[in-house]
Amino acid sequence: MIDLHLIGIGTGNPDHLTLAAIKAMNAADLILLPRKGDRKSDLIDLRRLICGIALTSATRVVEFDLPERSADLPYIDAVHGWHDAIAEAWAAQIAAHLPGGGKLALLVWGDPSLYDSTLRITERLRVNGMALRTHVVPGITSIQALTAAHGIPLNTLASPVLITTGRRLCEDGWPDAADTLVVMLDGNCAFRAIEPEQITIWWGAYLAMPQEALIQGALTEVADTIVEIRAALRQRHRWIMDVYLMRKSGR
CATH class of the missing domain: 3.40.1010.10 (Tetrapyrrole methylase, N-terminal domain)
Known part of the structure; x- marks a missing residue:
């Protein structure tokens, strides 16, 4: 056995x-x-x-x-x-x-x-x-570490959350069923493939570790910053683990 x-x-x-x-x-x-x-x-x-x-x-x-x-x-x-x-x-x-x-x-x-x-x-x-x-x-997930680091709830009041991958976000776009998306396993910054208006993003890499990096803001304003910082961190450390949450306003 x-x-x-x-x-x-x-x-x-x-x-x-x-x-x-x-x-x-x-x-x-x-x-x-x-x-x-x-x-x-x-x-x-x-x-x-x-x-x-x-x-x-x-x-x-x-x-x-x-x-x-x-x-x-x-x-x-x-x-x-x-x-x-x-x-x-x-x-x-x-x-x-x-x-x-x-x-x-x-x-x-x-x-x-x-x-x-x-x-x-x-x-x-x-x-x-x-x-x-x-x-x-069971262990602490990257989603828990992300929401804790940013001090935000995972969901909006009485609303669903969809957890997906960068590959599926690129292929399927934003689903109609949820106002909150959590995106994992995204090596190509798939948030650039969606319409950024009225979307807020909370991004984190190396969560709860000494090199932790956090960015939050309107996707229209911080998308390029995330792409640049992510690339620099990956080059510096030779690997990166990151995750992000996006939420549509007015839904």
């Missing part, structure tokens, strides 16, 4: 760890930390820092190289193939380090339930015929 604990760790600040997360990390026999190459070396460093702060037990920590997503296939096909490869990488590490079963922990940015594929990859995991039991330890 493999008891797999998917532990939400927030946006990188060790203060985001819940007591449940710390307990699950210390109860694990093994924690796997993925390496994503030099471009995102800070991400593995943050996971190492979190383990160094949280672990008081003899939990083993093993690093492994995460497969890369193909750039030659259509997006959905590339993602499916990538997820298969990640599941195979997990299986290889489990076979090497937990051959008789045990408690395995993976540290997931934000929360495993929100725009994260760890749970979907888990469904593909097969390890030498061993049974798999999955446990989720």
Whole structure:
């Protein structure tokens, strides 16, 4: 039996760890930390820092190289193939380090339930015929960190909120059903693809971390500033994690 604990760790600040997360990390026999190459070396460093702060037990920590997503296939096909490869990488590490079963922990940015594929990859995991039991330890999401940083509510009174991606915002535009959008996984500043009038944006990168950057204002006034600052931050740190909320006025 493999008891797999998917532990939400927030946006990188060790203060985001819940007591449940710390307990699950210390109860694990093994924690796997993925390496994503030099471009995102800070991400593995943050996971190492979190383990160094949280672990008081003899939990083993093993690093492994995460497969890369193909750039030659259509997006959905590339993602499916990538997820298969990640599941195979997990299986290889489990076979090497937990051959008789045990408690395995993976540290997931934000929360495993929100725009994260760890749970979907888990469904593909097969390890030498061993049974798999999955446990989720929820974490602080980037959305919570964003609204807290700006001091705003997520929704307007009695109104819905739509959470989407930059890709879908470009393809579908602003949906009629919501006056508030939260946009995640946007590497191309998709807010430039919509009509900016009467829209306010709250943007944040590296939320709750020392290099946190926040911008708020009318989209007509701050869109170019966000694009410029985002590019500069990405060049400086070699990676960026950002999220933004947009709200239409007069609805």
